[in-house]
Amino acid sequence: MSSPLITLEQLTKKYGRVRALDGVSVQMPPGPVGLLGPNGAGKTTLLKLLLGQLNPDKGVASIAGYNPTRRGDRLALRRMVGYMPEGNCLIPRMNGVETVVALGRLSGMRYRDAMKRAHEVLDYVELDEQRYRETDNYSAGMKQRLKLAQALVHDPKLLLLDEPTNGLDPRGRKHMLELIHDLGHRQKKDILLCSHLLPDVERTCHDVLVINRGAVITSGAIAGMTHSDGAWVRLQLAQASSGFAAGLTELGMDYEAESPTRFRVHLTDGRQDGDALFALASQNDASVVALTAVRASLEDVFLKALSDAEHKIG
DSSP: OOOOSEEEEEEEEEETTEEEEEEEEEEEOSSEEEEEOOTTSSHHHHHHHHHTSSOOSEEEEEETTBOTTSHHHHHHHHHHEEEEOSSOOOOTTOBHHHHHHHHHHHTTOOHHHHHHHHHHHHHHTTOGGGTTSBGGGOOHHHHHHHHHHHHHTTOOSEEEEESTTTTOOHHHHHHHHHHHHIIIIISOOEEEEEOSOHHHHHHHOSEEEEEETTEEEEEEEHHHHTSOOSSEEEEEESSOOHHHHHHHHHTTOOEEEEETTEEEEEOOTTOTTOHHHHHHHHHTTOOEEEEEEOOOOHHHHHHHHHHHHHHHHO
16 A cells, blocks of 8 residues: 555635635545536646645645645645646747746756756657747747646656646547556656546546535545445447347336346346346347446546535535
């Protein structure tokens, strides 16, 4: 079991009467973690608390044992954390290289090292041919990749990425997700990915943390959350059979006919092995060519967690 990288203990932050975070206590493991929640859930507030841009009203947040409220710890965190904000952080009238070098210097790098790394990360995000172009003239996709480059320039252990695919067209989004997946899986970077796009998180992250109204409503490994519960299966017949659908009804099984030969079937108690489906197909002169468990999507998990949380409040 890996030691937690980020630990939150009764973390609370209020804006007037609004509790952006309300006593959040959770441990986030190393590796790529998705941070999900509806607008106003407290995601951006959490990132700012981790960066030391805000101080909590109560509780503690720590990254690898460092407390962002302490000045000495903030200096250490500046060297180990790369931050890609959602909004525009680019300095006007500077080109790509100058921008990345400037952010490298702010992270504590010497000029020569920052310049060398700037060229390396610009190559990595495929802005090599645009490095001397003023960022005012960059497209939305180029600006997002430049923001990722500046977060990477000092080779941080942890990346905090706030809506990295925001405003991108399908091609740009695909490229950004490929970069994030490479960073989290091949390069083994620790990542906290804040996104409202659930497929982005499901594609790039191992774990997920879902917050709503300032509270954690679910967290854990995505693979475990989306595993099949053994109740729903997808069945493929070799040929269409009108008697098969009628037989499902007679057996009292809930089902959806996705095509004349493909069915999504809910197995009731005592029928989890699917034997009844094979028997029914045989009785109707049909054969089963595929039977697979239906996994929940991360969207299913997210919506159920929100529904359960709202039910408790109501």
